[in-house]
C-alpha cells in the first residue's frame with residue numbers, strides 16, 4: 443500500500459474544484475509515490491463547505507482555515523482562496539511544517555511574496571505555485587524543443603490572454619463570484635490574474651525578463667460592490683499591454699484584457715528563433731504549431747503537431763496515441779510532479795521563489811503603467 447498524504451483544501455471555488463479533481467485522479471493514472479486523501483475542505487459558508495465535501499468526497503469540512511493548519515493529520519495545505527489571503531495562510535502553514543500548494547498569483551505584491559518565500563524556505567517545506575499552463579503537454583513540449591536548442595537564438599516572445607466577461611458595467615466587484623474585480627482582494631486585474639500566467643510560462647521558456655514598459659486601462663471606473671451594494675471606484679486594471687526585454691537579448695510583447703469581445707480565454711504565445719518558430723493556442727491546446735527553416739523549401743511550412751503521442755510530455759500516462767485530454771489535466775500533471783518531487787526531496791517548479799520572480803515582473807508592469815516609464819526588474 444502506498445503512503446497516504448492528507449490534503450487540506452482552503453477555498454471551494456473554481457480553483458478548489460480543479461485541485462480536488464487533480465488529487466482524486468492522479469493515482470489512477472500516474473505511478474505516484476503517495477495516495478492523496480481528501481481530508482478536509484475549508485470555506486467561509488458552512489452549507490457550501492458541507493456540499494463541496496459531499497460532492498468531492500472530503501472526509502470533513504470546516505469554516506476556519508486555522509483549524510486546517512492546527513490539524514496534525516494534514517500533510518498538504520492547498521490554498522485556493524482570493525489573493526489577499528494567500529500570505530497569511532501560507533506563512534502559518536509553513537510554520538506548522540505543512541507542504542503547500544498555492545494558487546496564482548503568489549501574493550498581492552512583492553513585499554508579501556518575499557515574506558512567503560522566507561517562511562517556506564526557513565521551514566524547509568515543499569512549496570508550489572499553481573501556474574498550471576506549464577503542464578499542458580504542448581506547452582511542456584515547447585520548453586523541451588527550446589531546451590534542445592531547436593529554435594537557436596530567440597528573437598521574439600509574444601503572448602496574449604484575452605477574455606470578455608467584464609464588458610458589462612452591471613458586473614459587480616467584490617464578493618464570492620467577482621472578487622477578481624476588487625483590488626483589495628485581487629491586488630490587480632488582468633496583470634496578476636492573466637498576465638502572471640503568460641509571464642510565468644515565458645520566463646520558464648525564455649529566461650528572465652529584465653525590463654518592462656507598460657500601459658493599463660480601467661474602462662469601467664465604478665462598479666457596485668456585490669456585498670454592500672454601494673457603487674465604488676474600480677481599482678483594478680481591465681487591460682494591460684507591455685513590452686519587455688529578456689536577459690537573453692530577445693524582445694517580448696504581452697497583452698491581456700477582459701474586454702476582447704468574442705474571446706473567453708484565448709491564451710496564445712508565439713516564439714521566433716533563428717532556426718524555428720513555435721506557436722500555441724489554449725483553444726486548441728493539444729496542437730503545437732512548429733515552423734522549421736531547415737525543412738526543404740518546397741515542403742517548408744507551419745506543422746501542426748498533435749501532442750498526443752506516448753513519447754510526448756505526460757501523454758504516455760493517459761489513453762492511446764491520438765486521443766485527447768484537456769484543461770483539467772494540467773492540474774493532474776502538476777499534482778503528479780509535486781508528489782514525485784516531494785518523495786525525492788526535490789523542489790517542484792514553479793516554487794514560491796520562482797513565483798516571486800513573476801510577482802516582481804507584475805509589479806514592475808503596474809509601476810511602469812502608472813509612472814509611464816521603463817522599469818528595470820531587480821533580481822536579488
Ligand code: SOE
Nearest residue numbers: 456546605622635636639707
Ligand atoms: C479568470 O477568469 C481565470 O479564471 C483565471 O483566474 C485563471 O487563472 C485562468 O486560468 C482562467 O481565467
